Amino acid sequence: MSAPTTAPEPSAADPSTPWAGSVRRTADGSLEVGGIDVRDIAAEHRTPVYVLDEADLRGRARAFVTAFTEAFADLAGADVYYASKAFASVAVDRWVAEEGMHVDVSTGGELAVALRAGVPGDRVALHGNNKSDAELERALRAGVGRIVVDSLGEIEHLADLAGRLDLPAPVMVRVTTGVHAGGHDFIATAHEDQKFGLSLTSGAARAAVDAVLARPELTLLGLHSHIGSQILDLSGFEVAAGALLRLRAEVAAETGTLMPEVDLGGGYGISYTGGDLPPTPAQIAPALADVVRRLSAELATPPPRVSVEPGRAVVGPAGLTLYRVGTVKPVTTEDGTERRYVSVDGGMSDNIRTALYDAAYTAAVANRRSEAPAVVSRVVGKHCESGDIVVRDVLLPGDVTSGDLLAVPATGAYGRSMASNYNLLPRPGVLAVRDGQARYVVRPETEDDLLALDVG
Template sequence: MTATAAASAVVPEPAAAVAPEPDGAPDGLWPTTARRTADGSLAVGGVDLRDLAREHGTPAYVVDEADLRGRARTFADAFAAAFAPDRGLAGAEVYYAGKAFLTVAVAGWVHEEGLRLDVATGGELAVAVRAGVPGPALALHGNNKSDAELRAALTHRVGRVVVDSLPEIGRVADLAAAAGVRAPVMVRVTTGVHAGGHEFIATAHEDQKFGLSLAAGAAAEAVAAVLARPELELVGLHSHIGSQILDLAGFEVAARAVLGLRAQVAEQTGYLMPEVDLGGGYGIRYTGAESAPPTPARVATALADVVRRACADLGTPPPRVSVEPGRAVAGPAGLTLYTVGTVKDVRLDDGGARRYVSVDGGMSDNIRPALYGAEYTAALAGRASAADPVTARVVGKHCESGDVVVRHVALPADVADGDLLAVPATGAYGRSMASNYNAMPRPPVLAVRDGRVRVLVRRETVEDLLALDLG
């Protein structure tokens, strides 16, 4: 079959939308500096991605530094304004959720732009320390923190340890006593609110591993246990209801529940906790089909209104509030650049066909589609094309039929071996969830800004993998 005949045999599906072109909109799919050059190539941060690929190879994670910094600063400014004391509130802090995407440079960027940093493991804590983030600007999460991780947190004088179970309270207190410090802690509360896209990323329903149940009384028991240990300072309560949340209604329900527990503890003990963390999980666009995500200003204003109303109803002064956007800061600022290899058409049962476009990465650099069906889109990055669109499935090179990068996308019919393909909105949970499956070295992280490329994390090599194997 000729290439022309093969193209005509591929029947487009309604779900296979053409990826929206980059337009610099902060609520769009692409980094805000993404543009098409005069001859149709994609440029980000003033860098032509063809030049980047020639120098650094593919696959590669590309991060728009100005975009990521700008999103961090926008969140910091929005919450500072919405929770200002002259608006009857007690201020707010924004913690960047390091699990979304963390390198030494990124930790430094978000701190410089006014954010604090939330870490979940000793490794993430070490990255933050290497970046020079001071201890009071850090929070340590985790449902199963090791003694070594807790000791490191106490040594670095982190601003809060978020306790996640009753046994952990005693462990933190004992370690603090041994270190001769008083540990600031928050109690993570499970509110029963279920929000977000997939069951695996919803974090506040009862039957899961995080937090202490409000309904079952475990949260109140944990608060009492913290107050009984002089080695611990009860900073406040923490709630997190999920990820990729586009509707803010769930935050009002969760916030009222947490603020109610705060008021109850104050009434019973006389101690009014100074802080409440309302979590994060604010969503972004991945394919262009999603509704526009709420802006940082809208999120901040909505949460401020909730806190103001709830505290008025409860008759308690408002707490200082903290939130934890990660995906909403890093996700749109990054893309993954691939090179196309094999292109083939596969006949479908309905008589049509689908074009399979294989790239040089896959589930080892973006596990989200295989893990919980996350949807992405893709576009040619190295040239323009006037060819008609065809339904395509972008797949990786791993030995798994589920190794899908983009399930449905309309690509030009002339897509071919050697083309560059860009997948937007991979700045969060791409690199941080990457693996060496099939002994694939992980891609580099390349920051682009003002026409220059900086290697933040170098590309792994096969030699790196073999160096770990002691034979």
């Protein structure tokens, strides 16, 4: 059994809190978010429901833009892209754009959402290891600011397509630097044996740069690196930045082309249980600026314009998922210890990360305060899978019972975006809250939605 967590009480002053900034306990013990009591949210909107604190999200976006603008002011400047794969919706893309962010997309669907949100094409970046012709053409016609190429074959294909359409194609080359950072292997993206990028060690990255330079239909903006996700230690970014800047200097010396930009990716971690102290934008930006400043001087090359791509760090802490408890079942484990299984009305269809990555979360009783002694509990869903676990081990009051509300914090990233209809459960809606007002930015699905796709 893993060590059980205890959900910390909401505190905007605690930098390790997993709760959104507006979450607090009311006088009678219920949780409030965005000025709205969760009991009122549950009464008006069915559970489970994703609840998104708009002011918190905007504040995190603004903090990244401010920190990087200030830290790189004496260099060549910086741009901050929102990695919308964490959670893409028209409202969220619009919010982050209004706070000064660009938007990073990885599919045609995410591109469509960004464009619907009114994000200018030149402030959009397109990623992906297997972009379709339709996705590339739509990106070119939208005038995206960059297409991050991921293979030698894609370079030739994109150049041919841009030539046929007679449209500009600004590209960055995604480099596999060999830095392995973050949590689970599935979310570490810069080691050699995986699907993303072009290896620096094998020479593929340099070959890709030369291939782009050989095609006049393409404009080489620079180099891109993404070393993983849920990263709490910034040292990996220094190693990756060094690799990119050295390749940039090598290309400049040998070809006369000095690439103007370098993208250091994202993957900045957040606190899921209150046990982590993730770096803040005010810590990240100066650290990366110092690396770029020092290495550029050592390599005797002008510093590049730098971009980064936070996603989880912007939207993750801004969200929580609200569930209603169904059954509560005490179980004696094989080693003789007691655990209570607390079943909620959602599960792995609205948060697959626990099953997929063994991700850690915490939970709290949301509709009341309890003085009952805490007991080791496992929050599970209603799916026909023994691995349908939302929170593996958490200390919850021993009087948790059917009808109670549970809140799981830090679910704004990769909850709704990875949700499914497993067991034909409709996906929950995303309810934005701010200043006592609530509105759906993504409406909840219904059984009619499910049946509308089933043509019999």
